[in-house]
Amino acid sequence: MTRRYYVPNLAQMSGLIELPPEEAAHAARVMRVVEGDTIELFDGQGHQAAAAITHVSKRQCVCRIDSIAAIDLEPSVNLIMAIAIPKPDRAKEMIERLTEIGVHQVQPIVFERTQRAPGSSLIEKLERVVIEACKQSGRNHLMPILPVLTFGQWITKYRQSDFVDRTAYVAMPSGNPTSIDPIRSNQSSPPESSIVPECLVVIGPEGGLTESELQDCLDASIKPVDLGKRILRIETAACVIASRLLTD
Structure with missing residues (x-):
């Protein structure tokens, strides 16, 4: 299953970004991500991006994003x-x-x-x-x-x-x-x-x-x-x- 993490205001970000504290803790302590892992980010406003982990510790998770896409998966109603x-x-x-x-x-x-x-x-x-x-x-x-x-x-x-x-x-x-x-x-x-x-x-x-x-x-x-x-x-x-x- 794709590992997904919530990052508000994703559309305004680029390059290296740090996951919010709660998401970083989940990634590090629960999902056990390591440097080089690929994850998916979304902002709750219709945008998502693939990202690669560049640094991870108990309370911090930094990743690199290359491009952000607007992908609408909502119903027509x-x-x-x-x-x-x-x-x-x-x-x-x-x-x-x-x-x-x-x-x-x-x-x-x-x-x-x-x-x-x-x-x-x-x-x-x-x-x-x-x-x-x-x-x-x-x-x-x-x-x-x-x-x-x-x-x-x-x-x-x-x-x-x-x-x-x-x-x-x-x-x-x-x-x-x-x-x-x-x-x-x-x-x-x-x-x-x-x-x-x-x-x-x-x-x-x-x-x-x-x-x-x-x-x-x-x-x-x-x-x-x-x-x-x-x-x-x-x-x-x-x-x-x-x-x-x-x-x-």
Whole structure:
């Protein structure tokens, strides 16, 4: 497996560079790199580069890069998930999977039935999970985890937004079955168009959305979708919907 390391602002670098402390420690102590080893660097903004190790110690790793390439491996649709964050261990697994699948960004939501709102320390840990998932999967763009909002704050912001080619769903057990098909780029857009269609999915906490929250979603033209006869956990529902919507 290719050894990948996260280096912010890679596009502005050249020649000899030093890996960030956490990445250097992982390279030296865990992966046991030695001088002359080839590794791959990425910046989370779409750039990657091959590099050769020139110096390594317990806390430092220096490498040489020759050229940096912009390689876009993102889906043709920006999938945004407005979601209740489950317990920490389940949240980490969910974020890892959503990063691998190609979700564009995650918006943590505190619903009325949320038992425990995610704190800043958990969000920081989840951001690190995103980096590790990108390293493992070969993804070059980090999946942003946006600041936590209450449902009221989020739905107000959503009503004021202006999505292009907007498609939106809210997961709702016992709701009307709705077919979830892969979202494709708008074929009517000119070939040179840089517009990327966006899709939104709302997934509530254990116990689901309240009647008022669901009504707010319906009033905002967010379609209810039933995922089947069984009740799925938050992280399971998120991965099921994401995998159905994103095919490339």
